[in-house]
Amino acid sequence: MFRLLPALLALLLAGPASAQTPPAPRFVPAIVFDIGGKLDKGFNEAGLQGAERYKRATGTAYREVELTLESDRQAVLRQLVEDGATLIVSMGFAQVEAVTAAAKAFPNIRFAIIDGVVEAPNVRSFQFKEQEGSFLAGVLAAMSSRTGKIGFIGGVDIPIIRTFACGYAQGARHAVPAIGLLQAMAGTTPAAWLDPARGIELANRQMDDGADVIFAAAGATGFGVLQATAGRHHLAIGVDSNQNHLHPGTILTSMVKRVDVAVHQALRSAADGTWAAGTTVLGLKEGGVGVVIDEYNRALITPPLEAAMKEATDEIVAGRLEVVDYRKTGRCPVE
Incomplete structure (x- = not known):
């Protein structure tokens, strides 16, 4: 009579290794x-x-x-x-x-x-759908302007940035048909995303030409735009993330992409x-884009502005108002 060692007995009872449940693959x-x-x-x-x-x-x-x-x-x-x-x-x-x-x-x-x-x-x-969030930014900018002229400053001149610009222009003219529009791009190379000094230069140029609200979709270059408008007590609009806190009281809103x-x-x-x-x-319907109202810009968003923004949002989400996507058409319906 012989005795199995405990470890060997446990191994035999467990059965062949192939019958055991394999570990779940790691998620890395x-x-x-x-x-x-x-x-x-x-x-x-x-x-x-x-x-x-x-x-x-x-x-x-x-x-x-x-x-x-x-x-x-x-x-x-x-x-x-x-x-x-x-x-x-x-x-x-x-x-x-x-x-x-x-x-x-x-x-x-x-x-x-x-x-x-x-x-x-x-x-x-x-x-x-950057054009939808930018449309709302345009509504707020046009209704907030005291000079009747607003601006847009993009980073690299590529279709996605023109989509921002075109949506912004459509929203502005929807809210105030006679609003004046200025547009500039920081450059044509990736360096155009990383040049705050260039943003300051372009913003000052547009403010000299009468713009008192400027939307910046220009990466770090846009920080120069926000700084320049704050320094001259005008308004700016941030992009991608909520940037309202960077210059409280002079950033009208931020057009956020819910990255x-x-x-x-x-x-x-x-x-x-x-x-x-x-x-x-x-897009707006999916909660993927929008504009921000918080403690840093609450005083700037008056009841008429908020009502106009809500009305435009409802119309776009319901499909009654279509915002043209520049990437699909290659042109903007608003000059």
Whole structure:
């Protein structure tokens, strides 16, 4: 008669290893912030807020990279895959080319692109109806102007920035048909996103020409616009994130893109099994864009302004008022 050792007996009772339930695959998310950094007080930072909200809710940490060079985009994605990331969220339309290449090279890895479109079976894309939020900004700007002239300053002269400008112009003329419109772009290269001095220069030029409300959709260059208008006691409109607090009392509102919502959706869906490739478009109806009223600008938004904003919002959401998307037409109906 022989006796089995306890450890051997337990192993035999457990059965073959192949019959045991395999461990669930690890979910390892990562996020790539575009040039400007995660604390840019704008687009990237909104994405950070969404990632942090997911982290707080689930306890799941994420890896992050802040790009400093355009040439690093593809290499960063490849390195994250090699380091074990299973979902990579890339911030900004400038990363479309890199995500396209990475998705093809790593078909078993999931990717998400925020503010751009990549058509691939392992990519989820998020876009926004910037024209709808900008329309509301235009309504508020035109109704707040005392000079009868308002301005727009964009960063790089590309279709998405012209979409902001065109939506803003449509809203302004909807509210005040005779309002004067000025428009300028900071440049044609990525440096145009990162030049506050250029923003100050362009804002002063528009104010000299009579504009007393200026909407800046120009990245860090826009901070110069906000500073210049505050210095001359005029009004500015922030973009992407809520920037009302930067110059309280002189920022009329901020046209926010709920980048945080997109990032949170990308992370949550990949983790809970509801993730699907394709394009998600977020507008006013989906809560993806809008303008902000808070303690920093409450005194500037009078009851007539708020009523006009609400009316326009209701009309757009109901489909009774269509705001032209410059990206689809290549032209703006308002000159």
